[in-house]
Amino acid sequence: xxxxxxxxxxxxxxxxxxxxxxxxxxxxxxxxxxxxxxxxxxxxxxxxxxxxxxxxxxxxxxxxxxxxxxxxxxxxxxxxxxxxxxxxxxxxxxxxxxxxxxxxxxxxxxxxxxxxxxxxxxxxxxxxxxxxxxxxxxxxxxxxxxxxxxxxxxxxxxxxxxxxxxxxxxxxxxxxxxxxxxxxxxxxxxxxxxxxxxxxxxxxxxxxxxxxxxxxxxxxxxxxxxxxxxxxxxxxxxxxxxxxxxxxxxxxxx
Amino acid sequence: xxxxxxxxxxxxxxxxxxxxxxxxxxxxxxxxxxxxxxxxxxxxxxxxxxxxxxxxxxxxxxxxxxxxxxxxxxxxxxxxxxxxxxxxxxxxxxxxxxxxxxxxxxxxxxxxxxxxxxxxxxxxxxxxxxxxxxxxxxxxxxxxxxxxxxxxxxxxxxxxxxxxxxxxxxxxxxxxxxxxxxxxxxxxxxxxxxxxxxxxxxxxxxxxxxxxxxxxxxxxxxxxxxxxxxxxxxxxxxxxxxxxxxxxxxxxxxxxxxxxxxxxxxxxxxxxxxxxxxxxxx
Numbered sequence: 001x002x003x004x005x006x007x008x009x010x011x012x013x014x015x016x017x018x019x020x021x022x023x024x025x026x027x028x029x030x031x032x033x034x035x036x037x038x039x040x041x042x043x044x045x046x047x048x049x050x051x052x053x054x055x056x057x058x059x060x061x062x063x064x065x066x067x068x069x070x071x072x073x074x075x076x077x078x079x080x081x082x083x084x085x086x087x088x089x090x091x092x093x094x095x096x097x098x099x100x101x102x103x104x105x106x107x108x109x110x111x112x113x114x115x116x117x118x119x120x121x122x123x124x125x126x127x128x129x130x131x132x133x134x135x136x137x138x139x140x141x142x143x144x145x146x147x148x149x150x151x152x153x154x155x156x157x158x159x160x161x162x163x164x165x166x167x168x169x170x171x172x173x174x175x176x177x178x179x180x181x182x183x184x185x186x187x188x189x190x191x192x193x194x195x196x197x198x199x200x201x202x203x204x205x206x207x208x209x210x211x212x213x214x215x216x217x218x219x220x221x222x223x224x225x226x227x228x229x230x231x232x233x234x235x236x237x238x239x240x241x242x243x244x245x246x247x248x249x250x251x252x253x254x
Numbered sequence: 255x256x257x258x259x260x261x262x263x264x265x266x267x268x269x270x271x272x273x274x275x276x277x278x279x280x281x282x283x284x285x286x287x288x289x290x291x292x293x294x295x296x297x298x299x300x301x302x303x304x305x306x307x308x309x310x311x312x313x314x315x316x317x318x319x320x321x322x323x324x325x326x327x328x329x330x331x332x333x334x335x336x337x338x339x340x341x342x343x344x345x346x347x348x349x350x351x352x353x354x355x356x357x358x359x360x361x362x363x364x365x366x367x368x369x370x371x372x373x374x375x376x377x378x379x380x381x382x383x384x385x386x387x388x389x390x391x392x393x394x395x396x397x398x399x400x401x402x403x404x405x406x407x408x409x410x411x412x413x414x415x416x417x418x419x420x421x422x423x424x425x426x427x428x429x430x431x432x433x434x435x436x437x438x439x440x441x442x443x444x445x446x447x448x449x450x451x452x453x454x455x456x457x458x459x460x461x462x463x464x465x466x467x468x469x470x471x472x473x474x475x476x477x478x479x480x481x482x483x484x485x486x487x488x489x490x491x492x493x494x495x496x497x498x499x500x501x502x503x504x505x506x507x508x509x510x511x512x513x514x515x516x517x518x519x520x521x522x523x524x525x526x527x528x529x530x531x532x533x534x535x536x
């Protein structure tokens with residue numbers, strides 16, 4: 001009875017089973033229907049976190065002495081191309097950021113105008129999807145101010161950030177957020193990190209901070225802000241560079 | 255034992271206390287069995303996709319934050335492809351697996367706890383009697399484990415005290431720690447509540463704890479599987495699939511049971527331990 005399965009058969013079975021499981025997982029992971037099933041987990045996370053979160057629930061803020069000694073730079077540290085080099089050389093004097101798309105009053109801002117607007121300073125933690133984190137102090141203009149001035153149309157559902165850093169496949173970086181996060185008090189366009197103007201490695205002259213999401217949502221080198229009703233028309237249609245090229249979640253709250 | 259038909263009852267022992275060696279007895283009820291296998295699948299997928307996530311930044315820190323310039327306490331190894339899901343580097347896909355099976359894991363555990371209270375599995379099988387905890391009994395149980403002396407007769411149908419302690423620690427401490435620590439790595443969840451982070455001292459600490467707890471779960475699985483193999487895998491696995499367990503006749507010669515299942519080297523080791531103990535006693 002208990003001798004029904006021999007030791008050798010058992011070990012062979014276990015090894016074969018493990019091998020099948022592994023290659024099976026890879027095959028399943030490539031199967032589109034199975035991927036859709038797995039991605040219901042992402043939809044669930046988005047729905048549940050939005051349900052649990054007060055719309056304006058704040059990300060944790062820290063004391064100045066709790067900051068990282070060095071705020072890690074990640075991804076592109078110096079955008080390629082003559083354009084960016086020229087802007088950097090002139091201190092971004094000619095950098096213009098249009099707010100356009102589904103808005104009543106499209107307009108463009110210079111860096112000087114943005115820095116003169118009411119600002120917010122927040123010390124928050126940046127969590128990279130890879131697992132590291134860093135705490136830094138950001139000074140910025142709240143995104144909400146710009147959107148209120150532009151008069152966002154009721155049809156607009158997403159805010160898209162078009163950036164100045166070309167990626168390895170040639171497309172420029174882009175990211176998008178929903179209007180709940182766009183209206184959040186800590187969602188800001190940062191022009192200073194730790195009391196100094198943003199260095200190129202952290203996205204000079206302007207980067208997005210959307211504090212309740214992971215690092216890849218924090219678009220650097222923001223060049224144009226567009227209000228849209230759907231993400232379908234933007235590159236791969238998934239709402240962001242990493243979402244389109246590698247399948248990262250659009251909602252990066254988890 | 256509750257839902258037995260009279261016919262089955264005549265052939266099989268319905269009353270665990272009356273069970274004798276050789277009887278088939280109903281040991282694990284359906285909810286326990288369902289949770290066991292669902293959870294086993296979820297935990298294995300979570301561990302393997304977790305190793306891929308670890309590969310994305312194999313450095314662990316203590317404190318509020320941690321990145322390449324900060325003091326670290328441990329560099330986990332880069333886990334090879336046969337231990338990870340998927341087998342080649344793909345953080346996005348590993349996260350998709352991980353965050354999907356996390357739901358099955360978390361709600362499975364919740365259901366197991368609720369059903370376990372409702373059908374009194376927890377109160378009956380996982381609580382300690384006063385006699386369980388007497389030092390003499392504990393010491394006896396430790397010795398039985400060290401010698402791989404598995405319970406026989408009716409005693410084989412209930413958990414022994416070390417087993418109870420392990421299951422209680424895993425179900426009520428380790429698995430919930432896994433859920434809270436994992437959820438606390440979410441910046442969205444931190445905006446809902448960050449007291450778990452404050453409690454342990456920050457996100458980098460929480461990430462380290464998540465990793466350590468995963469290691470403890472892996473260790474539990476390893477010991478669990480070894481014990482199943484040593485106790486008689488056919489009977490043990492059948493009882494977790496069908497509920498029915500053949501009561502081992504006792505007192506069994508531990509050496510005989512071992513020889514059947516343990517790799518020879520383990521058998522020789524324990525034979526030596528036992529000889530030494532007998533010589534000491536004599």
